[in-house]
Structure formats: C-alpha cells, structure tokens
Amino acid sequence: MMKWFSDWWDGGVPVVEQAGARDAARLAQLHGASFHRGWGEGEFEVMLTERNTLVDRLRSGRKVIGFAVSRMAADEAEILSLAIDTAQRGRGLSRNLLMTHLGHLAGRGVRTIFLEVEENNQPARRLYEWAGFGVIGRRERYYQQAGGEQLNALLMRRDLS
Numbered sequence: 001m002m003k004w005f006s007d008w009w010d011g012g013v014p015v016v017e018q019a020g021a022r023d024a025a026r027l028a029q030l031h032g033a034s035f036h037r038g039w040g041e042g043e044f045e046v047m048l049t050e051r052n053t054l055v056d057r058l059r060s061g062r063k064v065i066g067f068a069v070s071r072m073a074a075d076e077a078e079i080l081s082l083a084i085d086t087a088q089r090g091r092g093l094s095r096n097l098l099m100t101h102l103g104h105l106a107g108r109g110v111r112t113i114f115l116e117v118e119e120n121n122q123p124a125r126r127l128y129e130w131a132g133f134g135v136i137g138r139r140e141r142y143y144q145q146a147g148g149e150q151l152n153a154l155l156m157r158r159d160l161s
C-alpha cells in the first residue's frame, strides 16, 4: 500500500486484541499521556510476559490508540489501567475496549472484577457505570496529585455471569 494512503486510512473500525511484547513502548507512551504517574516501557514489558496479567490493545489500522490492563487471581480480576489516546477521546471507543476486555477476562475464568476510579473522573465513571459496575466503597484522599492535592477513590465491582 502507498505510504501516504496507509497513513491517511486508519483501517476502519478499531479492533481490540491481546497486546504483545512489541507494544511496550507505545503503551508506556499512552499511559504517560493519561496518568500522573506513568508506567515505563520496562514495566509494560514485564506485565506483557506475566501469566496473571492481561493486556489488551485497541488498534486502528496500524496505530495503537488505547489499552486495558488487568491482573487476575483465581476467579477475580482487577482492572489496573485503561486509557484512550487523548486525540481519540469522546468517540465512545472505550466501550468496545472495555467490553471486549471483560469478555477476554471471562474467557480466562474470571467471575468478579474490581477497579478503583478517582471520584471526579467523570468520563471513566460514566464508562464503568454504563458497563454495569457498581460502587462498593470509597477511599478518602487515596490519590496524591503532583500539586499535593489529595483525591478520593471509588471502589467498583461487577460480576460476570
């Protein structure tokens, strides 16, 4: 394919698939753009090889534009991180990413999923509520911001049937 064409054409509907070792650098870049304490390439390299960690990527053509990371223990899992490229937000792409990720977890025998979300993170709360997660707890001043501000966390849970 002509390079100008493949750069322009994003490949249509983004797909969610398991990430591999070669995604570590791009995932670290996406994570760093989304979170105050970014995970480095080395941290992703380790997670991508751990058997109890599931890393899915959202790919549009040749570009990785999002990811979801969960850690599994017996029939429970915790979503550790999920993000969409800043330039691709607000298009509903996170829904496909999250629902497919939950399906992959179910395929590994996971029955219950937990996550923590910052109380004021409206896009993330909307997403998780839409996906059937319910609030089961609240942790005061759980997150420490760069400027010293402390933010509350909500603990959410969803059972997979």
Ligand SMILES: CC(C)(COP(=O)(O)OP(=O)(O)OC[C@H]1O[C@@H](n2cnc3c(N)ncnc32)[C@H](O)[C@@H]1OP(=O)(O)O)[C@@H](O)C(=O)NCCC(=O)NCCS
Residues within 6 Å of the ligand: 034, 035, 080, 081, 082, 083, 084, 085, 088, 089, 090, 091, 092, 093, 094, 095, 117, 121, 122, 123, 124, 126, 127, 130
């Ligand atoms: C959370 C995140 C993954 C959502 O991805 P996205 O593809 O942009 O999400 P969507 O377009 O599906 O929007 C999700 C919901 O948030 C709402 N939303 C978007 N921006 C918003 C804003 N600034 N304020 C309030 N709600 C907002 C949308 O309307 C939508 O709700 P709706 O379905 O009821 O209309 C993305 O914002 C992100 O990567 N954030 C940084 C990382 C993060 O916070 N991850 C979650 C914690 S692990």
